[in-house]
Every structure is written in C-alpha cells, then in structure tokens.
Amino acid sequence: MSYIASKWSRGLACLTTRGLVLGFLMAWCSTTAVSQNPTEPAKSVSARTTHLLGFESASANAKGTLSIQGDALLFQRDGKPVQQVKIASVHKVFVSEQDKQVGGTAMTLGKVAAPFGGGRVISLFSHKKYDTLTLEYADSNGAVHGAVFQLNKGQAETFKTELVRSAHLHAEDNESAKKSTGVSNEN
C-alpha cells in the first residue's frame, strides 16, 4: 500500500514539475510575442485598391495595388511605374467607412434611363460598403501630403495596423481614432 502511495506521490511530483516547466514555457512565449520590436520591418501586405487622391503623382481614381514592402508603402497601377512613400514619413493614418453606389457611369446612365423610377429602386440595392484609408505624410522637404485610398471592407484596418506597428505612427489617440472609424459615413 505504501509502495502504491509513494509511486503515486512521485508521479504527481513529476507531473507538477512538467506542468510548471510547460507553464513557464507558455508564459515566456506569450511575453516574447507581446514584446515584439515595433520597429521591425512590416509584414508584406497587399490589396487591390482605388486611389482617390493625393498619393505622389498617381492620378485620381486610379485602380491599382497598394502594398507594404519593407519600409515603404507602394501603389502600382497595372503596367505603370510604382509610386512609393517611406513608411517612416507617414505621420497619421485613419480608417473610415463609406457607402458608394456601384456600377460607375454606365450604371448611372442606365438608372436614369430606366422607366417608372426603376432606377431609384435599383439604387436601393446597388450600393456597397468600402473602407477608406487616409494617410498624412511628409516629403523630403517637410511638406505635408495627404492621400486617400478606397479598399474593400475590412482591408484598411490591416494596413493601418501594419503601418502603425512598423513606423511608430503618430496615430491619433485611441478616442479620436475610434471616432474616425465609427463615423457612420457614407463618403
């Protein structure tokens, strides 16, 4: 009986030690994950986007790919040279939401031409929510530039997170950031 008790107590002690080691390892891993160096290069993030205005010499309403590569934010139209800005030069980044009619000019003309106010009914259903990514950055001369991009819903927040993480952005305080994100906003 005493043999069984001693075996049992030894097993329990072993388990406790293993648990402690495991717990220590888990705690160490989680601490390391939280305290990652914020200056480390950003993950490569990329998304199809519409450049609304302001980014370097890219034309307004140009469709292209917005991406973060290394220490730069890049925008590239198909077959056109890449426009880029150093992430370190980005001072502020905002995310907001907008609701837009889809279909462009062709759809608008179609809706106008539709008889019996059918166009209005179509308008009720032909809208889509987008994210708006707004950046403020400075050029080499210190001059402030602003850029606005339109992305699919949910994508702008990823960019914001990556930009903030990689550049110590002078992001607005949480409150105003929440406000800008929460504005109802159909832009």
Next chain:
Amino acid sequence: MKTRRVLFGLAMAIVAIAVSQPRVSSAQNVWLSSSPNLRWSVQVLKVDPSDVDMDPAFQVAIYENLVDELGKDKVFKQVLRDGDHYAGDVSDLLILKTTVQKYSAGSETKRAVTTVAGATKITVRTQLCSRDGAVVLERTVDGNVRFLGSNLRATHNLARNVAKAIERSSLPAPSSATPLPGGER
C-alpha cells in the same frame, strides 16, 4: 544750323530712348499684365476641423484639392504646402487658413433614390494671412454635392470655389520690392 543741331539731338535722344525702353517695358509688361495676385506666393495650411466632427478623409481631400486648384488656376506665383521648409525663404508669402464651419455628411444612395435628400454640404472660412498674422482676405465658402457624384466630390467643388473667390478678389501689393520674373525659383 542751330535748329538742325537741336533737331538732330532730339532725334538721337528719341532713338536712344526707343532702343533702351523696350527691354525695360517688356519686363514690366510681363509683370503688370499678369494678375496682381501673382506677385504673392501662398502656403496652404492643413484644414482645421475646429469642433466639427468631420471625417479625416474629407479634411485631407480639402487640403489636397486646395493645393491642386490654386496651382492649376495660376492664382499665385507659388503654392506651398504646410510644413514646407522652403516657405521660410519665400518673400511675399501669404498663408491660407481653412476652418470648417459646417459639415453635413450626405449619402450617395439617398441622393440616388430620392434626388432631393442626402446632399453633402461643407462650409469653411478661409483666411489669407500675412506672415505677421494680419488677415488680408477672409471669405466663407461652400462646397456641395446635391445630385451626382461621390461625397468626396464636395471637397473638390469647395476647393474650386475657394480658388475662384481668391481669384476674383484683389490682394494688396506685396510690401517687399517686386522681384523680376527671372528671379523666380
């Protein structure tokens, strides 16, 4: 004989004046024929939302469109951005301050469905100030989208209206000596 000499002297003087004058007057003509506002440079400051809850995208869009429109219309000799280090070296610099007074976020869908509702309206107060803070020009300007177009279109309309308002107004002559166009940077 004496009369001839006098006449000859007069003719020579006229020729000398005629030869020397055109170069000076052509330089002056270039300068005077252009708008008097063109003697000024302007630095566009970022938009101040004051206590209006305005989407940052609109503030940035107003700022960018202002820089664009003022540069496009050749209202000023140079258009500089907020924070530009070069602004310190520019003589005859005006500073454009824009403060949002009213903003109503419209809805493209409401406009498309109802036609009469959902307009995006922005009202701003623009001030052109000298370096010492004296207000040279002050205007209240609107920018709206009532029917077609995205809401951000209101910022473009607003910037165009601001540029027009400045173009129509006559600014005072700069206090410094007027530089010749060749001296522009």
